[in-house]
Amino acid sequence: MMNSKNVLDSVPEEIEMALGVSRQSYRYGAESIVFKARVEELSGQNINLCYQCGACSSGCPLSKEMDLLPSKVIRLVQLGREDPLYSRTIWICSTCFECEVRCPRGIDIASVMEALRQIMLRRKYSEVRLESIDPEKLRGLPQIALISNLRKLMA
Amino acid sequence: MSLRLAYYPGCTLKTNARNYEASAIASSKALGIELVELPRWNCCGTVHALAKDDVMHYIAPVRNLIRVEQLKNSGLVDDGRLVTLCEMCYNTLKRADVTVKEDQERRRKLREVMEEEPPYSGGGVEVIHLLQLIREVGWERVKKRLVRPLRGLRVAPYYGCLLLRPRGIGIDDANNPTIFERLIESLGAEVVEIPFKAKCCGSYQTVHMGHVASELSYRILRQAVEGGADVITLACPLCEYNLGERQGEIRGLFPDLKYIPVLYFTQLMALAFGLEDSVGLEMNNPDPRPLLRRKGFP
Amino acid sequence: MNGDEMVTVYIMGKRHRVPANLTIMKAMEYAGYQLRRGAGCRGGFCGACSTIYRMRGSFRLQVALACQKMVEDGMIITQLPFIPSEKKRYNLEKLRPDPGVFLEYFPEIARCLSCNTCTKACPQDLMVMDYVQAALRGDIKTAAELSFDCLSCGLCAVRCPAEIVPYHIGQLARRLYSRYIVGPSHQVQNRVMEIEKGIYDEEIRRLKSLDINMLREIYSRRG
Numbered sequence A: 001m002m003n004s005k006n007v008l009d010s011v012p013e014e015i016e017m018a019l020g021v022s023r024q025s026y027r028y029g030a031e032s033i034v035f036k037a038r039v040e041e042l043s044g045q046n047i048n049l050c051y052q053c054g055a056c057s058s059g060c061p062l063s064k065e066m067d068l069l070p071s072k073v074i075r076l077v078q079l080g081r082e083d084p085l086y087s088r089t090i091w092i093c094s095t096c097f098e099c100e101v102r103c104p105r106g107i108d109i110a111s112v113m114e115a116l117r118q119i120m121l122r123r124k125y126s127e128v129r130l131e132s133i134d135p136e137k138l139r140g141l142p143q144i145a146l147i148s149n150l151r152k153l154m155a
Numbered sequence B: 001m002s003l004r005l006a007y008y009p010g011c012t013l014k015t016n017a018r019n020y021e022a023s024a025i026a027s028s029k030a031l032g033i034e035l036v037e038l039p040r041w042n043c044c045g046t047v048h049a050l051a052k053d054d055v056m057h058y059i060a061p062v063r064n065l066i067r068v069e070q071l072k073n074s075g076l077v078d079d080g081r082l083v084t085l086c087e088m089c090y091n092t093l094k095r096a097d098v099t100v101k102e103d104q105e106r107r108r109k110l111r112e113v114m115e116e117e118p119p120y121s122g123g124g125v126e127v128i129h130l131l132q133l134i135r136e137v138g139w140e141r142v143k144k145r146l147v148r149p150l151r152g153l154r155v156a157p158y159y160g161c162l163l164l165r166p167r168g169i170g171i172d173d174a175n176n177p178t179i180f181e182r183l184i185e186s187l188g189a190e191v192v193e194i195p196f197k198a199k200c201c202g203s204y205q206t207v208h209m210g211h212v213a214s215e216l217s218y219r220i221l222r223q224a225v226e227g228g229a230d231v232i233t234l235a236c237p238l239c240e241y242n243l244g245e246r247q248g249e250i251r252g253l254f255p256d257l258k259y260i261p262v263l264y265f266t267q268l269m270a271l272a273f274g275l276e277d278s279v280g281l282e283m284n285n286p287d288p289r290p291l292l293r294r295k296g297f298p
Numbered sequence C: 001m002n003g004d005e006m007v008t009v010y011i012m013g014k015r016h017r018v019p020a021n022l023t024i025m026k027a028m029e030y031a032g033y034q035l036r037r038g039a040g041c042r043g044g045f046c047g048a049c050s051t052i053y054r055m056r057g058s059f060r061l062q063v064a065l066a067c068q069k070m071v072e073d074g075m076i077i078t079q080l081p082f083i084p085s086e087k088k089r090y091n092l093e094k095l096r097p098d099p100g101v102f103l104e105y106f107p108e109i110a111r112c113l114s115c116n117t118c119t120k121a122c123p124q125d126l127m128v129m130d131y132v133q134a135a136l137r138g139d140i141k142t143a144a145e146l147s148f149d150c151l152s153c154g155l156c157a158v159r160c161p162a163e164i165v166p167y168h169i170g171q172l173a174r175r176l177y178s179r180y181i182v183g184p185s186h187q188v189q190n191r192v193m194e195i196e197k198g199i200y201d202e203e204i205r206r207l208k209s210l211d212i213n214m215l216r217e218i219y220s221r222r223g
């Protein structure tokens, strides 16, 4: 577990810059390994398989709305960095599985997004508040819209 | 002798998408399939729980699969297939079955929390989508049943996500699906291909991020209009809501967009089979009737 | 059962020996509790006496109406005299009895997991999950019929992992059902008319003038 620190410290600064996130979030060493393992466990995916081709990001219909591209999320999890937990990306993902069918390495990125959401939801974070949705809108929604929305986005 | 199969409606088929249900039941009947509504069904949950330790969200779909086995044992249906219409229900029920079958640990936990039900081991029920069933029955049978071929109608098929993805669950080739196209051709209509026929419409984000769903849906609608389609056809009540029901709102954001009616594929079938009473066009928004009348359909 | 038989129960953690032929409610009073909340009709109708308990040696959390359930040896008991829930305000005359009404007032029903926990918690043995599910799909009639015997005791609501308050849903369904689907009951309308005409005024005046003993006697002689 302990050599993890060395691995992480060896990430060149340019990559870090390219990722556009601060060094703060992976200062923990062992903790970051635990985080990555947790995401792998919840998603059932081997994150190391990713070689950063970006197919997921180019296929994602919602990438324009995201602050971290899907491939970036995967990269950060590889590095054991928790940034994706606090990103908009995991809440904007609509679980359309476009990334899943495109990934040449067979990673189900949608499941990784779900794992990250689940970590937050289990910490009692809710992205959606029912109180802030217009009752008239609620009345007209197909049930499947609200049911899926709340399952994905509400603790 | 018609084939009797268990049918899972799902919540929305009983409300916003009653026209989908009515036209599906009637046109299936015309093809010799009797859809027997599952007794005591409950909401399937609409989305597959992806977290590997999730048991709670499997209870709902599995309870429905148990009902199918009960219905099968009662002899009221001919085999263990479960026909679905809503894409979300198809995907959720199908994936629940696969997971229960493959994951022994979750199967055990489910048995414990569902002690009031008979155990379900997975694999006993085959969850299918109506489109698959029609493909199996054969396009020839569809053609034979035509009363009013949809000649001159230009139809853009929109698959959405959950009929085609993820791998292993989709009912057709995720990159190059053709099942809708074959159906449209068999009904005598003309296919209009759009590049975004399987791109997400914004799905459940429509609830609290309407503008995001609007933009995604707009791209799909615009492609259909520019491709010269008269109507879009689809298989999911949430896609219908985003592309159809919300079209007025989308036009508010993108005034260049022309209205284009959105119909369930079963409505096209009912129309072509001459089952006027079951088409339910009055529920569609935008109203497709003026256009259809212009094209010579009553 | 022998009237002298005693059992041991634990009321809010404190051990008591109580006669075995008492209900939970009477046993609590026997043990010295004065019930200010958590008791109403004492006849199984009002739903005020919701109680949860476990039996020693069992992990199961069980539910009961205190006025109906007899004590058993080894019961670990507490009452739930009040279940917090928000009473939604709506004007029945202005509601539209369409399926969307449930999502408008109780959108949280979209969180129902179909886990059936509510059904297992209902002391009235109602199919609570089924009525919540019926409401979710906009089936007012089924939701009303399945929830007809609900006492609003609230036990389902404390057990629901989705934090739904099922009895409010059933109540809305029954209100919509009677107002918009079956329509007003003629017996009730006739009775209201009779009352308004003053047909019973004389009778009420007479009753009000009687003393308590006379009232008791009339009450016990009633048909």
Ligand code: SF4
Binding pocket: C121, C122, C123, C124, C125, C126, C128, C149, C150, C151, C152, C153, C154, C155, C156, C157, C166, C167
């Ligand atoms: S449905 Fe709920 S509130 Fe009504 S009697 Fe049953 S447990 Fe009590």
Ligand code: SF4
Binding pocket: C111, C112, C113, C114, C115, C116, C117, C118, C119, C128, C129, C132, C159, C160, C161, C162, C163, C164, C166
């Ligand atoms: S306890 Fe709540 S979530 Fe479970 S079935 Fe009842 S209403 Fe649904």
Ligand code: FES
Binding pocket: C038, C039, C040, C041, C042, C043, C044, C045, C046, C047, C048, C049, C065, C066, C067, C068
């Ligand atoms: S006191 Fe009324 S139901 Fe028990």
